[in-house]
Amino acid sequence: MSSPNAESTAFRSALEVIRAVEPRVADAIGAELADQRESLKLIASENYASPATLLAMGNWFSDKYAEGTVGRRFYAGCQNVDTVEALAAEHARELFGASHAYVQPHSGIDANLVAFWAILADRVESPALKRAQVRQVNDLTEEDWFALRRELGDQRMLGMSLDAGGHLTHGFRPNISGKMFDQRSYGTDPATGLIDYDRVAEAAREFRPLILVAGYSAYPRKVNFRIMREIADSVGATFMVDMAHFAGLVAGKVFTGDFDPVPHAHIVTTTTHKSLRGPRGGMVLCGPELADQVDRGCPMVLGGPLPHVMAAKAVALAEARRPDFADYAQRIVDNAQALAEGLLGRGAKLVTGGTDNHLVLIDVSGYGLTGRQAEQALLDSGIVTNRNAVPQDPNGAWYTSGIRIGTPALTTRGLGAAEMDATAELIHTVLSQTTAGSNADGTPSKAKYVLDPALADKVSRQATDLLSTHPLYPSVTLT
Ligand SMILES: *Cc1c(COP(=O)(O)O)cnc(C)c1O
Numbered sequence: 001m002s003s004p005n006a007e008s009t010a011f012r013s014a015l016e017v018i019r020a021v022e023p024r025v026a027d028a029i030g031a032e033l034a035d036q037r038e039s040l041k042l043i044a045s046e047n048y049a050s051p052a053t054l055l056a057m058g059n060w061f062s063d064k065y066a067e068g069t070v071g072r073r074f075y076a077g078c079q080n081v082d083t084v085e086a087l088a089a090e091h092a093r094e095l096f097g098a099s100h101a102y103v104q105p106h107s108g109i110d111a112n113l114v115a116f117w118a119i120l121a122d123r124v125e126s127p128a129l130k131r132a133q134v135r136q137v138n139d140l141t142e143e144d145w146f147a148l149r150r151e152l153g154d155q156r157m158l159g160m161s162l163d164a165g166g167h168l169t170h171g172f173r174p175n176i177s178g179k180m181f182d183q184r185s186y187g188t189d190p191a192t193g194l195i196d197y198d199r200v201a202e203a204a205r206e207f208r209p210l211i212l213v214a215g216y217s218a219y220p221r222k223v224n225f226r227i228m229r230e231i232a233d234s235v236g237a238t239f240m241v242d243m244a245h246f247a248g249l250v251a252g253k254v255f256t257g258d259f260d261p262v263p264h265a266h267i268v269t270t271t272t273h274k275s276l277r278g279p280r281g282g283m284v285l286c287g288p289e290l291a292d293q294v295d296r297g298c299p300m301v302l303g304g305p306l307p308h309v310m311a312a313k314a315v316a317l318a319e320a321r322r323p324d325f326a327d328y329a330q331r332i333v334d335n336a337q338a339l340a341e342g343l344l345g346r347g348a349k350l351v352t353g354g355t356d357n358h359l360v361l362i363d364v365s366g367y368g369l370t371g372r373q374a375e376q377a378l379l380d381s382g383i384v385t386n387r388n389a390v391p392q393d394p395n396g397a398w399y400t401s402g403i404r405i406g407t408p409a410l411t412t413r414g415l416g417a418a419e420m421d422a423t424a425e426l427i428h429t430v431l432s433q434t435t436a437g438s439n440a441d442g443t444p445s446k447a448k449y450v451l452d453p454a455l456a457d458k459v460s461r462q463a464t465d466l467l468s469t470h471p472l473y474p475s476v477t478l479t
Helices: 004-019 023-038 051-056 079-096 108-123 127-134 142-153 197-207 225-234 247-251 288-294 307-320 323-345 371-380 408-413 417-433 453-468
Strands: 100-102 156-160 182-186 211-215 238-242 267-271 282-286 359-363 386-388 402-406 435-438 444-450
Touching: 004 023, 004 051, 023 453, 051 307, 079 100, 079 247, 079 282, 079 307, 100 288, 108 238, 108 267, 108 282, 108 288, 127 142, 156 197, 182 197, 197 225, 211 225, 225 238, 247 323, 282 288, 323 359, 323 408, 323 417, 371 386, 371 402, 371 417, 371 444, 371 453, 408 417, 417 453
Parallel strands: 156 182, 156 211, 211 238, 238 267
Antiparallel strands: 100 282, 267 282, 359 402, 386 402, 435 444
């Protein structure tokens, strides 16, 4: 551990240097820390990276171009970038037990694009695609492009439906994957809210996808990746797992055996900034069969690598290999379960009736609210969450009927079961005291709501009190 004093000095000095050029940026950075310290952050996809991870990003690695891979760069002078990229990849391989790790993707979406392209390039017999591999993409003739689109446009992807908790990048329209693939999705059992593997197998048999995708942003349960792999094998599909949300639980060995995606999937993608608690970024893990295609990520679908972020990935992955990370991962799940129990005990309705990962999905129709109304009422009360569709959501993807909450961030702050129960009390108080509003013409509104501002203030103060016992970045003082 570095001394707390060193951490304070580092951030203070950095701000002093920035302030001399553009003080408003320095002020905004300081204000962001203050805001993060004061908000009860229950956004399931966010976390707080360590000072070492944050500091590894602010340096001259940012100036370096490093297209290519370790030892095979299109630019000279990449020896130090090679060092950090190789280190990040080594930590990733060791941490997850993967034979290959590609640490260049800039985000989770980019990691998925790398994986999709690698699978297409590996699996699809396309003369146009072969030409695209051997020549510069911008050398392709117009005819090649049309052929490529035709050949690739026939390919199929089977992923989890959005309202069951799947992600946009698994073949849905707002993402390019929805244009690249003919997509069909599997949902969850309406009675239990759980994945019904027999139904997934049936959909796979009927649809015969090239890629079967597992992984989610809003499913509060474990997924059995062994069964999913068997389904993929039964139809000759490539099995891809997007563990963006739960990579920290895999790293911390909370998800093992059938629930660890790495031994079962052909290819695994992830973000590095969610439960894994690293810098903003993405990563791809795979076996030797796909490694060469994955390594073509840049320049095939990615812009130049971000060496400063790869340095931070190496730091964060080194942290995740330490025994205390396993402890952290277990506490994330313990806290989510405590939060779920606290909510259930007060009468809240939860999708699947609970959780075995880091997130809880409240069905706020039980409170007579839409997700949008609930999200805003909670925000007024100092509780940061996000609205999310529930399975077969009657209010659609914009207003929704759900609130997604997660514990990775609060667990990093050190909050435990008692604070989770107190948090459940605050959430329940706000939601049970909020009523749906109406439009000017008297019809019910899906956005407007009524909440006594005095109550919102009171809850806000209680939330701040709850946090004051567990300061964020206690080692860092900026003044
Ligand atoms: C968050 C998420 C992504 C996208 O990650 P970005 O870094 O925001 O691009 C992809 N897949 C899943 C399942 C996610 O939860």
